[in-house]
Amino acid sequence: MKATTTWTQGTSSIITDNRGHEVTIDLPEGKGGEDLGATAFELCLMSYSGCVNTIFNIVAKKMRIEFTTLEVDTTGYQKDGAPTFTDVEVELRIDSNASDEKIDKCLQQTLKMCPVGVLFHQAGVNTTYKIEKLQKA
Incomplete structure (x- = not known):
């Protein structure tokens, strides 16, 4: 696995992986950027959300849990002026007929x-989780 970051302009860069995918990163206008993409720090939180969503999907298939909606929100906090996340809240929203116990x-x-979650845990980030079961319309 490899990632390469190439500066494009100002504070903007393009990150590529070794499989041909790319992501643009930048800083918000208020921090000297042009807001052409998420910040690298935001990508960390986005990666956590995406990882939980992907791994949940894989595990749910193995457990024969069917769903019509699956959303994962991650909210990161930096308490006491910390330079990185100190706490992350993960909220999973799912529309499924599976029991609450099976979803939990x-x-x-x-x-x-979740490898991204494991990294957050090893870094000492306090993570809490919540499941919201959506009602079918």
Whole structure:
């Protein structure tokens, strides 16, 4: 696995992986950038959200949990002026007929397997989780 970042202009850069995908990063206008993309720090939080969503999907298939909606919000906090995240709240929203217990078990397994979450945990970031079961319209 490899990532390469190439400066493009101002504070903007393009990050590529070794599989041909790319992401533009930049700073907000208020911090000297042109707001052409998320910041690298924001990408960390976005990666956590995406990882939980992906791994939950994989685990749910193995557990035969069907769903029509799956959304994961991550909210990061930097307490006491910390330079990085000190706390992250993960909220999973799902529309499924599966029992609350089965969905919770799936999330617990997901959290053990999510490599981005493991990195956050190893870095000492306090993470809390919440599941919201959506009602079918």
